[in-house]
Amino acid sequence: xxxxxxxxxxxxxxxxxxxxxxxxxxxxxxxxxxxxxxxxxxxxxxxxxxxxxxxxxxxxxxxxxxxxxxxxxxxxxxxxxxxxxxxxxxxxxxxxxxxxxxxxxxxxxxxxxxxxxxxxxxxxxxxxxxxxxxxxxxxxxxxxxxxxxxxxxxxxxxxxxxxxxxxxxxxxxxxxxxxxxxxxxxxxxxxxxxxxxxxxxxxxxxxxxxxxxxxxxxxxxxxxxxxxxxxxxxxxxxxxxxxxxxxxxxxxxxxxxxxxxxxxxxxxxxxxxxxxxxxxxx
Ligand SMILES: O=C(O)CCC(=O)C(=O)O
Ligand SMILES: [Fe+2]
Numbered sequence: 135x136x137x138x139x140x141x142x143x144x145x146x147x148x149x150x151x152x153x154x155x156x157x158x159x160x161x162x163x164x165x166x167x168x169x170x171x172x173x174x175x176x177x178x179x180x181x182x183x184x185x186x187x188x189x190x191x192x193x194x195x196x197x198x199x200x201x202x203x204x205x206x207x208x209x210x211x212x213x214x215x216x217x218x219x220x221x222x223x224x225x226x227x228x229x230x231x232x233x234x235x236x237x238x239x240x241x242x243x244x245x246x247x248x249x250x251x252x253x254x255x256x257x258x259x260x261x262x263x264x265x266x267x268x269x270x271x272x273x274x275x276x277x278x279x280x281x282x283x284x285x286x287x288x289x290x291x292x293x294x295x296x297x298x299x300x301x302x303x304x305x306x307x308x309x310x311x312x313x314x315x316x317x318x319x320x321x322x323x324x325x326x327x328x329x330x331x332x333x334x335x336x337x338x339x340x341x342x343x344x345x346x347x348x349x350x351x352x353x354x355x356x357x358x359x360x361x362x363x364x365x366x367x368x369x370x371x372x373x374x375x376x377x378x379x380x381x382x383x384x385x386x387x388x389x390x391x392x393x394x395x396x397x398x399x400x401x402x403x404x405x406x407x408x409x410x411x412x413x414x415x416x
Contacts, residue, residue, distance in 0.1 A: 136189060136193030136194065136197065140164075147159070148198055152198055152199045157278055157383060158276060158381065158383035158384065158388060159198075159381070159382050159383075160373060160375075160381050161194070161379065161380040161381075163378055163379075164264070164380055165186055165189075165190050166186065166187070167183070167184065167187055169183060171184065172401035172402070173216075173266070173401055173402060173403045174216045174218055174220075174405070175220065175401075176220050176222065177218070177223075178212075178216065181214075187264050187266065187407055188214070188407075190380070191262065191380070191407060191409060194262070194264075194380055195382075198382065200259075200260060200382070200411035200412065200413060201253075201411060201413075202410065202411055203254070203410040203412050204254075204410065205242065207303075207307050208306045213409055214408065215229060216405065216407060217230075217404075217408045218230065218405045218406070219397040219403045227304070227305045228305050229306070229408065232396075235393045236390075236391055236392045238275075238277055238342065238365050238366075238368075238370075238391045239344065239390065240257070240340060240341050240385050240386065240388075241257075241258060241261060241410070242257050242258055242304070242410075243257060243304075243343050243346060243347070244302060244303045244304070244307075245324070247339060249333070253412055256412070257385065258410035258411065258412060259411065260382050260383065260385055260410065260412065262380070262382040262410075262411050263379075263380065263406045263408050264375075264380050264407045265377050265381075265405075265406055265407075266406065266407060267402065267403075267405050268376045268379075268405070269398050269402065270395055270397065270404050271374060272395045273375075274372075274381065274391075274392055274406075275370040275373070275391045276371050276388050277365070277371070279339075279389065280338065282361065282364050282365055282368060282389075283330075285364055286360060286361065286364055290360045293353055293354060293356070293357035294330040294357050294361060295330045296354060297326045297327055298350045298353070298354035299327055299329055299347050299350065299354055300324070300325045300326070301323065301324045301327060301341060301343075301346055301347050302322065302347075303322055303346075304343065325350075326350065327341070329342060333387070337387050339387065340386060340389065341386075344362065365389070382411070385410075
């Protein structure tokens with residue numbers, strides 16, 4: 135049981151978060167593997183070498199009351215994504231890229247945002263990361279949507295709540311760098327959806343990705359431009375996930391980005407393990 139391995143203070147933080155989830159949570163100093171497993175160079179690796187990272191990662195999700203989610207059209211349908219530089223994907227707008235930045239976005243914004251949507255068709259509630267190594271010290275930047283909205287006119291927010299936007303799928307859905315095999319086609323576009331909506335707990339939810347959303351009317355496009363300008367003016371908060379670190383954030387209340395970086399030597403480059411999750415059914 136992971137609970138028996140963790141300090142009381144950590145367990146208390148997990149219990150507190152589970153009762154009242156903050157937009158994000160960070161932990162450090164978690165159990166790590168003794169073996170020096172090289173960073174995967176092309177996205178995937180032997181999961182048998184990662185028993186401890188997986189036990190810690192999935193154990194933490196369980197303690198937080200979250201269920202892992204995978205999508206059939208990305209990452210070969212696997213639960214854990216190796217967020218690591220891959221030479222073949224250097225300039226891609228995916229978590230395997232590094233030479234270009236990933237600008238502010240939410241993940242899988244092309245999926246369903248309704249609270250009663252099927253888990254395997256819905257926007258992931260949370261992104262969770264377990265750190266294998268990050269000697270380059272490259273953070274994941276976070277930006278709460280509330281911070282963006284604080285400086286936007288109410289009329290703009292109202293326009294963003296209209297079902298007046300189209301969203302296209304991200305590059306990671308069957309990207310050229312990830313041979314598709316027999317995977318089913320991803321939903322290429324979702325039409326007539328809002329950018330902002332109200333979550334069951336009353337917070338504002340957001341779906342966003344530059345170049346992935348368009349307004350269907352002049353008013354919708356105008357509101358989107360105002361939103362993009364405001365987002366571009368925000369700095370956000372850097373979260374550094376290093377070896378033995380864990381980070382979970384709400385993919386509907388928070389946007390994230392990663393700046394371009396120069397990876398350390400092959401086998402030792404930045405390596406985070408990412409798993410999508412959703413609030414477990416009661
Ligand atoms: O590399 C990172 O810090 C985050 C990459 C990203 O956008 C993701 O994994 O969804
Ligand atoms: Fe992302």
